[in-house]
Amino acid sequence: MEPQIKKCIIIGSAPGSRIPDGIDFDNSYVICADGGLDIANQNHIVPDLLIGDFDSVKGDLPRDVETIRLQREKDDTDMMAAIREALQRGYNEFTLLCSVGGRMDHSYANLCALQYLVSQGCRAEIAEDKCRVFLLNGGRLTLRDLKGSTVSVFPFGSAFCTVSYVGMKYPLRDACISSVNPIGISNIILTNRAQVIVHSGYALIFLLS
Numbered sequence: 001m002e003p004q005i006k007k008c009i010i011i012g013s014a015p016g017s018r019i020p021d022g023i024d025f026d027n028s029y030v031i032c033a034d035g036g037l038d039i040a041n042q043n044h045i046v047p048d049l050l051i052g053d054f055d056s057v058k059g060d061l062p063r064d065v066e067t068i069r070l071q072r073e074k075d076d077t078d079m080m081a082a083i084r085e086a087l088q089r090g091y092n093e094f095t096l097l098c099s100v101g102g103r104m105d106h107s108y109a110n111l112c113a114l115q116y117l118v119s120q121g122c123r124a125e126i127a128e129d130k131c132r133v134f135l136l137n138g139g140r141l142t143l144r145d146l147k148g149s150t151v152s153v154f155p156f157g158s159a160f161c162t163v164s165y166v167g168m169k170y171p172l173r174d175a176c177i178s179s180v181n182p183i184g185i186s187n188i189i190l191t192n193r194a195q196v197i198v199h200s201g202y203a204l205i206f207l208l209s
Helices: 036-042 078-088 104-119
Strands: 007-011 029-033 049-052 066-069 093-097 123-128 131-144 150-155 160-166 175-178 193-208
Touching: 007 036, 007 078, 029 036, 029 078, 049 078, 078 093, 078 104, 093 104, 104 123, 104 131, 104 193, 150 160, 150 175
Parallel strands: 007 029, 007 093, 029 049, 049 066, 093 123
Antiparallel strands: 123 131, 131 193, 150 193, 160 175, 160 193
């Protein structure tokens, strides 16, 4: 019997990010990581939890929302602290918003956070305006009704990953994509049901619409 899906959305504060359409806030637990509160306020989103050292929040913190205040000197980023708190509360399906863009080091840290979630057995993705990012350690990602979209695949956290494509313009079968030979860039979905199959390694998958 599969565990019950408990959805969590974490809003970061990457500069220039936008909340994409189609995000299921009504059926998800919403956490703002530090300055993510400002983005939530701009989009009229009411969070369930605030967490961070709040060094980047422009406005006042609401008094009626649960808040965890962190020290400024810490090992985890505010996003990672939010992820750890959500895991402790039993959430197992994550969407990270406003988490890439701006500082490259913070963007990379959030890709690492995506890998951490996958290593904990969670479903997870980064969702940005016109871009979604997935990370698989084996298994397959099925992409429905996305004909014409662009897919790029790279190894992550290892030197290579082995993948196959179904329904793509440039086919691959049990192909090794390495960090020094990124042949997985800019493929095109040709069918209404396409797949990326990961045979080995961690594969970082970008879907651009």
